[in-house]
Amino acid sequence: MRFHLVDAFADQAFSGNTAGVVLLDAPAGERWMQDVAAEFKHPETAFVVTSGEGPAPLRWFTPTVEVALCGHATLATAHVLGGEQTFSTLSGELRCRAEDGWVTLDFPADPPAPVAGAEQDRVARALGGLPVEYLGRGEHDLLAVLRGGADVRGLQPDLDAIADLGPRALIVTAPGDRDGIDMVSRVFGPAVGIDEDPVTGSAHCTLAPYWARRSGRGELVGEQASARGGIVRMDLRGDRVLLAGRAITVASGELHV
Known part of the structure; x- marks a missing residue:
């Protein structure tokens, strides 16, 4: 399985927020994903299934827990895959677009x-x-x-x-x-x-x-x-x-x- 380490919300290396992006051919076990995230020790590691049709399953893990929504790891995933992407997540379908050096995420608003x-x-x-x-x-x-x-x-x-x-x-x-x-x-x-x-x-x-x-x-x-x-x-x-x-x-x- 290929992985990438990406600095997200950054215009130069070693700034912004680092995310691991693991590219999967099929869904992986939750325990294994949590172990990988703990090994990477980044704030979030994203696991995305790149085979199949329709929205790509995407999950996010900190070193200790799974989270329901993560922006910077989604941006990192969209950056790695390029173009327009639709992800199936715990927060519903999320659409992203990588274009001209920028990645745009379409996320649900969460007003306080x-x-x-x-x-x-x-x-x-x-x-x-x-x-x-x-x-x-x-x-x-x-x-x-x-x-x-x-x-x-x-x-x-x-x-x-x-x-x-x-x-x-x-x-x-x-x-x-x-x-x-x-x-x-x-x-x-x-x-x-x-x-x-x-x-x-x-x-x-x-x-x-x-x-x-x-x-x-x-x-x-x-x-x-x-x-x-x-x-x-x-x-x-x-x-x-x-x-x-x-x-x-x-x-x-x-x-x-």
């Missing part, structure tokens, strides 16, 4: 519903006491809005406290603080084995509807301000979000087990 009271206080404590201007919950993640980009960039959160919050991850965001950037974010997912995700496509399914409502614009550009960093373009269209980014293949090879 407001959360208040004790939960907001718990999140604020996990973030070192920073005031949380808004707390929302989407299907997968919590969304905490802070006052400014410097607060997001300088965060040193309590990861154990974030893991205890319950959802897959905590997205922390604030208005953009440099030209051409509408919002800045970071994503912490210790509950699923990822202390901080470098760039999280699926988090922008929640970021896009929040910031579109706040700004009055559907087309937005986000910066995920992790150590590796990455840029995600968003275009909110009703209950769908088009996410666009670049990708670079940094290695490929063959699995022997």
Whole structure:
């Protein structure tokens, strides 16, 4: 079986978020896929069946668990396969297009519903006491809005406290603080084995509807301000979000087990 290592949401190697992409001739066992993902140790490893007709089955695993939706590993898979692709996933059918150096993902929007009271206080404590201007919950993640980009960039959160919050991850965001950037974010997912995700496509399914409502614009550009960093373009269209980014293949090879 062939595999590729791809830096997604990146315009140069060793930036963005790395994903493993394993090309399968037939569906594989769940335990084997989890073992491969644990061996690779990347935030996500994608397993895609490339034989047969119709939408290609696609699954995603962190080093510790399977997840229902992953943007950067889907982008990496579409980058490896090229052209237009339709994937069958735990989140339904996902359509992608690789063209002119960009990959566009058609994902379901995940607008957050407001959360208040004790939960907001718990999140604020996990973030070192920073005031949380808004707390929302989407299907997968919590969304905490802070006052400014410097607060997001300088965060040193309590990861154990974030893991205890319950959802897959905590997205922390604030208005953009440099030209051409509408919002800045970071994503912490210790509950699923990822202390901080470098760039999280699926988090922008929640970021896009929040910031579109706040700004009055559907087309937005986000910066995920992790150590590796990455840029995600968003275009909110009703209950769908088009996410666009670049990708670079940094290695490929063959699995022997």
